[in-house]
Amino acid sequence: MKALNTVNFGLIGAGAIAWSAAEAINKHANARVRAISDPNLDRARALAAARDIPAVSASAEELLADRGLDAVYIATPNKFHAPLARLALAAGKHVILEKPFAMNYAEARQVTDLAAKKGLAFTVGMNQRFNADSQRVRALVEKNFFGEIYHAKAYWRRRAGIPRLGTWFGNKALAGAGSLYDIGVHMLDLCLHVIGNFDPVSVSGQTYTKFGNRGLGEGGWGNSERGDIKFDVDDFATALIRFRNGATVTLDTSWACHQADGNRDNVEINGTEAGATVRPARVYRYGKNPLTSYEVIDVDKGPLALPHQCRFHNFINHLRGKEALLVTVPQALTVQKILDAIARSSKTGREVRL
Numbered sequence: 001m002k003a004l005n006t007v008n009f010g011l012i013g014a015g016a017i018a019w020s021a022a023e024a025i026n027k028h029a030n031a032r033v034r035a036i037s038d039p040n041l042d043r044a045r046a047l048a049a050a051r052d053i054p055a056v057s058a059s060a061e062e063l064l065a066d067r068g069l070d071a072v073y074i075a076t077p078n079k080f081h082a083p084l085a086r087l088a089l090a091a092g093k094h095v096i097l098e099k100p101f102a103m104n105y106a107e108a109r110q111v112t113d114l115a116a117k118k119g120l121a122f123t124v125g126m127n128q129r130f131n132a133d134s135q136r137v138r139a140l141v142e143k144n145f146f147g148e149i150y151h152a153k154a155y156w157r158r159r160a161g162i163p164r165l166g167t168w169f170g171n172k173a174l175a176g177a178g179s180l181y182d183i184g185v186h187m188l189d190l191c192l193h194v195i196g197n198f199d200p201v202s203v204s205g206q207t208y209t210k211f212g213n214r215g216l217g218e219g220g221w222g223n224s225e226r227g228d229i230k231f232d233v234d235d236f237a238t239a240l241i242r243f244r245n246g247a248t249v250t251l252d253t254s255w256a257c258h259q260a261d262g263n264r265d266n267v268e269i270n271g272t273e274a275g276a277t278v279r280p281a282r283v284y285r286y287g288k289n290p291l292t293s294y295e296v297i298d299v300d301k302g303p304l305a306l307p308h309q310c311r312f313h314n315f316i317n318h319l320r321g322k323e324a325l326l327v328t329v330p331q332a333l334t335v336q337k338i339l340d341a342i343a344r345s346s347k348t349g350r351e352v353r354l
């Protein structure tokens with residue numbers, strides 16, 4: 001791959017998340033958003049005006065025909081992620097894709113095979129990996145601070161956090177899954193990244209639809225127009241994942257459930273020498289005398305491996321030949337494989353061997 005000096009971006013999708021994406025890309029001294037496409041032209045025009053984006057179109061095909069664009073960011077309803085990523089790669093563009101990667105592993109694999117064939121960069125923009133707390137705990141794992149990590153607990157549980165009822169988010173045909181693809185995927189990916197274990201062997205999971213189908217549990221996120229789109233995705237899911245080295249991870253995700261607090265999200269790590277939470281980055285271990293003392297240490301100082309803390313800057317720096325991608329293709333495919341397995345396990349009531 002030839003290193004670029006400046007990176008000209010196109011955005012596909014002008015929804016809620018595209019606003020912060022355009023801002024983050026334009027903050028990089030060597031990148032600029034040059035074009036945006038969305039079938040909802042009003043939305044595309046509003047974002048273009050606010051972020052000084054010169055070209056606006058209603059179709060991804062029109063945007064991708066622009067030879068001046070080096071890379072695209074795709075942020076559409078989940079169903080269009082993999083097809084649009086393939087379209088962009090076929091047009092010779094590097095791709096940073098929103099989560100979740102795809103509707104299933106087979107689709108995801110078609111994307112990564114094409115990226116490899118075309119010699120283009122591809123990543124899924126898992127933003128949670130980049131924040132300072134995540135980087136600090138990951139750095140300690142790299143130094144083997146925790147000894148053997150035998151268990152981790154990943155969860156993102158909201159009491160009432162369904163993105164607007166009546167939008168594509170709650171519809172299986174458009175979203176693929178509900179809380180699992182919206183917030184569960186973040187904590188699953190973050191957990192595997194922080195503990196450095198992408199070698200799962202089996203998955204047992206269950207998904208539930210208990211609130212959204214009754215018109216309950218709506219949260220604040222989402223710009224999309226409310227329609228009469230049926231809510232038929234999970235608003236709660238749980239899973240146990242076993243890894244080749246004997247470690248286990250539990251995942252809990254909820255858009256809506258009865259619990260004491262409005263939101264709870266974290267990754268908790270159990271190692272033989274120490275434990276940790278990621279939010280905030282905090283370490284737990286025996287003091288000098290293990291029988292009488294115990295230490296709780298905030299990990300909030302020192303330099304970061306990626307000081308920009310930004311998925312877009314990582315991608316841009318990668319295209320400029322200056323940084324490795326933090327979210328690699330094999331990792332993104334493994335996360336998708338686990339998500340597929342949770343759905344299959346829930347359907348069959350059995351553990352899925354990978």
Ligand SMILES: NC(=O)c1ccc[n+]([C@@H]2O[C@H](COP(=O)([O-])OP(=O)(O)OC[C@H]3O[C@@H](n4cnc5c(N)ncnc54)[C@H](O)[C@@H]3O)[C@@H](O)[C@H]2O)c1
Nearest residue numbers: 012013014015016017038040075076077078098099223224
């Ligand atoms: N990383 C994060 O933290 C994070 C946060 C929110 C959303 N997301 C992801 O971003 C994506 C978009 O979410 P959102 O909240 O912005 O949704 P949204 O509903 O606000 O916006 C989606 C936009 O996509 C447009 N669209 C539909 N089909 C299109 C096509 N073929 N080409 C171009 N545009 C098309 C719609 O018109 C709409 O404007 C989702 O995949 C979601 O999972 C990620």
